[in-house]
Amino acid sequence: MVGIELELAINLICDSVDSIKDIEEVSIEKARGRIIGEDIIAPINQPPFDRSPLDGYALRSEDIVGASKENPIKLKVIDEVFAGGYTHKEVKKQETVRIMTGAKIPKGCDCVIRQESTDYGMETVEIYEEIKHHQNYCFEGEDIQKGSKLIEIGEKLTHVHIGIIASMGYEKVKVIRKTKVALISTGDEVICGGTPLTEGKIYDSNRRMIAARLEDLGCDVVIAEVMGDDENLIANEIKAIMDNVDVVFTTGGVSVGKKDIMHQVIQILDAKRIFWRVNMKPGTPAIYAVYKNKPLLCLSGNPFAAIATFELMGKQLLYKLGQDPDLKEVRKEAILQDEFLKASRGRRLIRAIYDEGKVYLPKGGHSSGMLGSMVGCNCLIDIKPGTPKLDKGDKVQVVLL
Ligand SMILES: Nc1nc2c(c(=O)[nH]1)N[C@H]1C(S)=C(S)[C@@H](COP(=O)(O)OP(=O)(O)OC[C@H]3O[C@@H](n4cnc5c(N)ncnc54)[C@H](O)[C@@H]3O)O[C@H]1N2
Ligand code: MOO
Numbered sequence: 566m567v568g569i570e571l572e573l574a575i576n577l578i579c580d581s582v583d584s585i586k587d588i589e590e591v592s593i594e595k596a597r598g599r600i601i602g603e604d605i606i607a608p609i610n611q612p613p614f615d616r617s618p619l620d621g622y623a624l625r626s627e628d629i630v631g632a633s634k635e636n637p638i639k640l641k642v643i644d645e646v647f648a649g650g651y652t653h654k655e656v657k658k659q660e661t662v663r664i665m666t667g668a669k670i671p672k673g674c675d676c677v678i679r680q681e682s683t684d685y686g687m688e689t690v691e692i693y694e695e696i697k698h699h700q701n702y703c704f705e706g707e708d709i710q711k712g713s714k715l716i717e718i719g720e721k722l723t724h725v726h727i728g729i730i731a732s733m734g735y736e737k738v739k740v741i742r743k744t745k746v747a748l749i750s751t752g753d754e755v756i757c758g759g760t761p762l763t764e765g766k767i768y769d770s771n772r773r774m775i776a777a778r779l780e781d782l783g784c785d786v787v788i789a790e791v792m793g794d795d796e797n798l799i800a801n802e803i804k805a806i807m808d809n810v811d812v813v814f815t816t817g818g819v820s821v822g823k824k825d826i827m828h829q830v831i832q833i834l835d836a837k838r839i840f841w842r843v844n845m846k847p848g849t850p851a852i853y854a855v856y857k858n859k860p861l862l863c864l865s866g867n868p869f870a871a872i873a874t875f876e877l878m879g880k881q882l883l884y885k886l887g888q889d890p891d892l893k894e895v896r897k898e899a900i901l902q903d904e905f906l907k908a909s910r911g912r913r914l915i916r917a918i919y920d921e922g923k924v925y926l927p928k929g930g931h932s933s934g935m936l937g938s939m940v941g942c943n944c945l946i947d948i949k950p951g952t953p954k955l956d957k958g959d960k961v962q963v964v965l966l
Contacts, residue, residue: 568842568849571912575878575894577839578862579885581855585811587742593730596722598783599740600888605716610706611732615670618703622683622690623674624661626698637684637691646671661690670702677701709733721890744887745810746779747788748772751799751817751826752866757791770936771816771864771871775879778872782880783889794818796826800833807857811886814879817866820850827852827863836861844950845912847933848874867933873914873945876966895965899924901946905955907931909948919944919963942966 569577588602617623624640632638640661644652648667656662656673664670664677675698682694709715715729716722722730722740730738750772758768769791776786788806792799803813818827819841831838836856843851847870852863862879864871877894884892899919903926907913916939918925924946929938944963948955955961 568844569840571843571845571877574840574843574851574853575881578853578860578878578882581839581853582812582860582882582885584888585741585744585886588739589742590737590739593727593736593738596730596738596740597724597727599722599738599743601716601718601720601722601726602739602741604714604718605730605733605735605738607709607711607713607715608733610711611709612703612705612707615705616703617664617666617668617670617677617701619677619679619701620665621678621680621701622661622692623656623664623670623677624692625656625658625674626676626696626700628659628661629678629692629695632692632695634693637693639689639691642686642688642690644671661692663687663690675699675702719888719890741888743783743785744812744883745787746784746883747803747806747810747813748775748779748786748790749788749799749802749813749815750791750866751794751815753794753824755791755793755817755866770868771866774868774872774936775814775816775875778875779883782883782892783887784883794824794826796829796833799826800830803830803834803856803861807859810859812860812862812882813856814875815861815863816871819852819863819865825850831856831861831863834861843874843878845914846909847914848877851878853878865933868936869916869939870933872936872939873916876945877914877964896947897922897944897963897965899944899946899961899963901926901955901957901959901961904957905931905946905948908954909950909952912950913948913952914945914964915948916942917944917946917963918942919965924961924963 629638643660644654645663646652646668647665651669652671656671662671676696684691750769755769756766772789776789779786818825831854834856836854839853841852848865851874854861864874902923915931927938944965947962
């Protein structure tokens with residue numbers, strides 16, 4: 566093999582770029598899935614006051630010792646308090662306040678009795694059950710203590726984080742800005758959808774497919790173009806867009822054909838080529854270069870090769886840039902449930918479906934140019950070089966997508 570190992574390729578790619586440090590402030594409505602750019606320290610207690618978890622009566626537990634249905638204890642109701650309100654009255658011996666769930670517990674009370682254990686009295690109330698000190702009592706700060714660290718810089722915000730941030734009264738949060746990506750599909754045979762398909766042409770799938778995947782991965786696709794085979798045009802375009810993006814991905818034109826123009830594009834740009842060819846199938850002829858200190862990853866035009874190498878190398882590059890922990894490569898051992906009869910002289914990665922330790926092959930072809938059988942696949946089986954075939958029951962390693 567003439568290329569480098571996949572692991573080395575990933576290391577070279579990741580070592581060549583710095584993580585994005587730019588922070589932007591976004592409304593919490595838009596913050597789900599973003600990487601937080603600051604520690605969030607609680608500015609208040611949650612709940613912000615001692616409150617009732619029940620609809621009932623707030624009282625002093627010592628006043629109702631021994632209370633039961635047979636031996637009710639009568640208390641004077643001195644006020645009524647709803648969630649959102651409060652009373653300034655202090656509850657003294659043999660007194661109580663009618664209270665609703667979520668309302669602030671009045672001074673003097675140390676517990677709340679549920680209304681079902683009373684006669685629901687308005688002026689006075691009969692209590693039918695004894696409860697203890699601090700029973701049915703929510704303390705200020707019992708959920709979140711003022712000053713505690715709620716979210717650490719670098720965490721990915723889930724809906725639960727958003728709930729917590731919202732409970733602290735914040736409307737905005739600082740996050741790492743999204744990774745800005747440009748995509749270019751090359752090849753004179755590649756045309757955009759919506760135009761008639763003429764002889765020898767094919768519709769572009771790579772640009773739309775990778776753009777959609779980039780959205781899944783939380784990136785901002787700022788440019789997505791179909792550009793033909795003119796190396797000067799492509800080089801000029803990359804020159805023009807590189808300042809506005811963090812990374813450029815291209816597909817097509819990386820192999821050894823007369824029109825495999827990405828080699829010339831890299832020369833015209835005077836970009837630093839880091840590697841060409843990775844010891845694996847699909848996507849062997851991938852090229853990686855650095856231009857204006859930014860990454861230019863050129864993938865094979867074959868749609869399966871393009872998406873597989875994007876998943877293996879492109880995703881790790883995006884992980885380094887945007888620091889989204891969900892983008893880190895995950896490998897699992899699995900037991901193959903089908904056979905794969907093709908010999909793998911070199912390392913081969915094939916599409917498959919992983920489910921709880923088992924892995925299934927999809928129906929349909931496995932070649933680099935075929936995308937149809939990729940539907941529903943959620944992993945790549947990493948087949949070692951020199952594997953004659955895979956049998957049902959073989960233990961394999963998969964890379965989750
Ligand atoms: N003599 C040799 N020929 C080839 C070799 C080799 O070593 N010696 N390597 C083969 C391998 S492996 C691959 S992979 C391909 C890679 O070719 P390129 O990356 O240069 O890609 P293209 O030739 O431009 O396209 C390949 C294939 O994919 C179709 N394509 C391209 N772009 C798109 C797109 N945006 N959407 C859909 N389909 C696309 C294109 O029409 C070709 O059919 O080279 C082998 N050849
Ligand atoms: O390396 Mo290429 O993607 O197999 O056909």
